[in-house]
Amino acid sequence: MDRRRLLALLGSAGLGGCLGADPGDPTTDTTPRTATTGQRTTAADGTATGTEPPDVGTADPRGGPPFDGDVRRYVYAPAVDDAPLAIAPAEQSGSLPRAEFPFTLTNGTDATFSVNFYAWRLWKRADGEWFHVAPRMWPEPLMTIGPDGSHTWRLTVDNADLDRPIPRAEGTEEVTVVGLGAGTYAFGTDGWFEGDGYQNAVGLSARFDLSGDPLELTPTGIDSVERDGDEVVVRDDTDDESHLATYTVTRVDDPPTEPRRMIAEQVVRDTPLRNALAHFESGVRQVVYRAETSTYPPFGIGEPRYVAYDGDSFRIETEWVGGPPE
Numbered sequence: 119m120d121r122r123r124l125l126a127l128l129g130s131a132g133l134g135g136c137l138g139a140d141p142g143d144p145t146t147d148t149t150p151r152t153a154t155t156g157q158r159t160t161a162a163d164g165t166a167t168g169t170e171p172p173d174v175g176t177a178d179p180r181g182g183p184p185f186d187g188d189v190r191r192y193v194y195a196p197a198v199d200d201a202p203l204a205i206a207p208a209e210q211s212g213s214l215p216r217a218e219f220p221f222t223l224t225n226g227t228d229a230t231f232s233v234n235f236y237a238w239r240l241w242k243r244a245d246g247e248w249f250h251v252a253p254r255m256w257p258e259p260l261m262t263i264g265p266d267g268s269h270t271w272r273l274t275v276d277n278a279d280l281d282r283p284i285p286r287a288e289g290t291e292e293v294t295v296v297g298l299g300a301g302t303y304a305f306g307t308d309g310w311f312e313g314d315g316y317q318n319a320v321g322l323s324a325r326f327d328l329s330g331d332p333l334e335l336t337p338t339g340i341d342s343v344e345r346d347g348d349e350v351v352v353r354d355d356t357d358d359e360s361h362l363a364t365y366t367v368t369r370v371d372d373p374p375t376e377p378r379r380m381i382a383e384q385v386v387r388d389t390p391l392r393n394a395l396a397h398f399e400s401g402v403r404q405v406v407y408r409a410e411t412s413t414y415p416p417f418g419i420g421e422p423r424y425v426a427y428d429g430d431s432f433r434i435e436t437e438w439v440g441g442p443p444e
Contacts, residue, residue, distance in 0.1 A: 171311035172227040174203045175320055183241040183248040183304045185321035194304075195324040202226035205306060205324040214300060214330030215277035221305050221324055224268040231263045231320075233309030235290035238271055239323070243302040244381050251303075251383045252287040252295055262312075273305060275328065283338050284387045297386045299333030302326075333382040337396040338389065350397045354409035362439040363416035365407040367394035370424070373431045377424035385427060390417050391434070395427055408439065 175191035175198060182194025193201045195208035205223050212219060221238075225231045236256040241248040263269055274294045284297045306323025310316050341355040356362060386392050394405040411417050416436040423434045 171229050171314035171318075172202065174201055174227070175322075179321070182321075182323050182325075183239070183243075183250075183306060185239075185306075185308050185319070188316055188319045189308050189321040190318045191320045193320060193322045195322075203231065203320065203322065205322045208324050210324075210326040212275065212326065212328055214275070214298070214328055217275045217328060219273045219275075219305070219326050220270055221273060222268050222270040223263065223307065223322060225263045225265060227311070228265050230265065230312040231309050232312065233261055233263060233269075233307060234258055235261050235269060235271075235307075236288065238293065238305065238307045240273075240287075240295060241304045241306075241323075242298070242381060242383050243304070247379070248304065249379075249381050249384060251298070252387070254286070254387065256288060271305070280333075280336070280386075281338060283389045297333060298328060298383055300328050300330045301332075303328065333386065335382050335385060335392065335396050337393045340393060343397065345402070348401055348403035350402055350405045352393055352397055352405060352407045354393070354407070356410040358410065359439065360443045361410045361412060362408065363411045364437050364439060365390040365394060365409070365411075365417050365419075366404065366435045366437070367391070367398075367407070368404045368433045368435075369398065369402075370431050370433050373424040373433065375424055377426040377431045379426045381427075391425070395432070398430075414442070 173191075175193040177191065179192045180194050180197035182192055182197060185192070192198075193204050195201075195204050195206060198204070203223075203225055205221050207221075210219050223233070234256070236259070238253070239250065240252045241250050243249075261269075270291065271289075272292055274292070275298050276294055276296055277298065280297060285294075287293060287295045303326050304323045305326060306321060308319045308321040310319045337352070339354050340352055342353045344351045344353075385395055390407050390409065393409075394407045397405045416438055419434060419436045425432050425434065
């Protein structure tokens with residue numbers, strides 16, 4: 119069943135959900151469509167059947183971040199003026215290592231807007247493309263914002279402790295995100311109007327800029343590092359070796375499938391990948407990360423995956439040490 123349909127049916131029931139990488143950034147220009155009130159629709163016999171949902175936003179992101187396939191209209195605040203449904207302020211700026219940003223979603227229409235306050239999104243723009251950074255997972259209750267209602271998230275960017283694994287970012291009001299470098303970002307969410315349905319969702323976002331240092335990819339929780347020719351073995355020792363596995367990252371020149379492009383803000387949130395890529399220095403072809411994992415298949419990877427980072431392509435493979443745990 120479609121995730122949004124399940125949301126609509128279950129209402130406030132809590133469900134697990136996750137978000138992969140966002141697609142690229144189409145920026146074809148269109149004329150904004152805005153309206154603040156709904157219109158009654160009429161059946162063949164002339165009886166009223168409901169309220170037509172407000173027509174807000176544009177048919178493409180207009181330079182803003184992309185959403186999933188259910189989103190049909192976009193309100194990227196810097197590009198759409200005076201939209202009755204929007205996230206504000208449209209543009210903000212702050213300085214690392216710590217910055218705070220309020221984002222308020224206001225519903226200035228006459229219709230109820232269905233949304234999940236846990237499912238905020240954060241993207242970074244790099245090389246002309248938006249990359250989804252956080253969160254990686256969230257609960258999926260269904261919430262609403264009535265006419266003239268609003269909801270505010272207070273985002274705190276805090277780079278005070280980047281040596282540890284990046285904590286999960288979550289929350290419906292107070293949200294702290296660790297591990298962002300300087301650059302242009304967007305904060306947003308999506309939802310749909312009552313009577314419109316999840317298939318015609320609206321994606322909303324606002325821009326913010328961070329000044330300061332770029333994010334440096336450094337390892338975390340490493341006990342030993344050994345290099346033998348073009349291979350590096352990185353160990354995170356554990357007392358219980360029943361769930362010990364290897365996470366092997368190999369530099370490849372011609373991957374058989376299109377690799378997923380990643381930036382430092384994404385890699386740093388994946389500890390095995392972070393610890394492997396951080397050890398690719400001159401002359402290194404392969405890094406083997408040995409650590410305990412609680413997932414099956416090991417590290418959640420069954421088949422080889424391919425990623426692109428900092429101009430190079432890599433293959434990721436995993437294997438249990440001594441066979442799978444019983």
